[in-house]
Amino acid sequence: MPDRIIRDELLESERWLSLKDDSDKLLFIAMILTADDFGNLEGGLWHVQRLVGHWGSVTKEQAAQALSNLVEAGLVMLYQFQHDDDRAGPKQYIHIPKFKQRLRFPRSAHPMPDWQASTFQPDVTASA
Numbered sequence: 060m061p062d063r064i065i066r067d068e069l070l071e072s073e074r075w076l077s078l079k080d081d082s083d084k085l086l087f088i089a090m091i092l093t094a095d096d097f098g099n100l101e102g103g104l105w106h107v108q109r110l111v112g113h114w115g116s117v118t119k120e121q122a123a124q125a126l127s128n129l130v131e132a133g134l135v136m137l138y139q140f141q142h143d144d145d146r147a148g149p150k151q152y153i154h155i156p157k158f159k160q161r162l163r164f165p166r167s168a169h170p171m172p173d174w175q176a177s178t179f180q181p182d183v184t185a186s187a
Contacts, residue, residue: 063091063092063094065088065091065092066159069088074132074133074134075087075132075134077132078128078129078132078134079128080125080128082111082117082125083125083128083129083132085111086107086110086111086125086126086129087129087134087135089110089111089113090110090129090135090153090155091155091158093110094153094155094158095169097154097158097171098154098155098156098158099152099153099154099155099169099170099171099172100152100153100155100169101150101151101152101153101169102126102137102138102150102151102152102153103150103151104119104122104123104126105119107122107123107125107126107153108121108122111125126153133156134155134156135153135154135155135156136153136154136156136172137151137152137153137154138151138152138154138172138173139151139152140152140169140170140172142170152169152170152172154172
């Protein structure tokens with residue numbers, strides 16, 4: 060798992076402070092800690108439920124509501140990506156717009172959303 064920095068700016072963020080439920084705040088921190096080097100992570104409901112479930116038992120409805128709260132606050136964005144070898148349809152992913160992790164050799168573990176892929180081309184020759 061990659062090392063992540065949670066900056067003190069988060070404690071002053073109006074978007075983060077506007078979340079009414081502390082479990083939503085913890086979910087956002089869990090997303091920061093598990094995102095790839097570009098702020099992207101799996102966004103399927105099962106994955107979100109698993110992230111929230113680290114500190115208590117939650118239903119899929121509660122996980123969906125927590126994710127919706129983060130989207131409404133502008134802390135995360137949802138996107139879909141169709142993998143060539145996946146016949147089940149597009150997978151949902153989450154993007155953290157203000158991720159601000161500056162790493163020497165960034166690697167993407169998840170597909171980038173269209174708006175991100177057009178602005179950054181990762182160095183595929185960088186060592187893992």
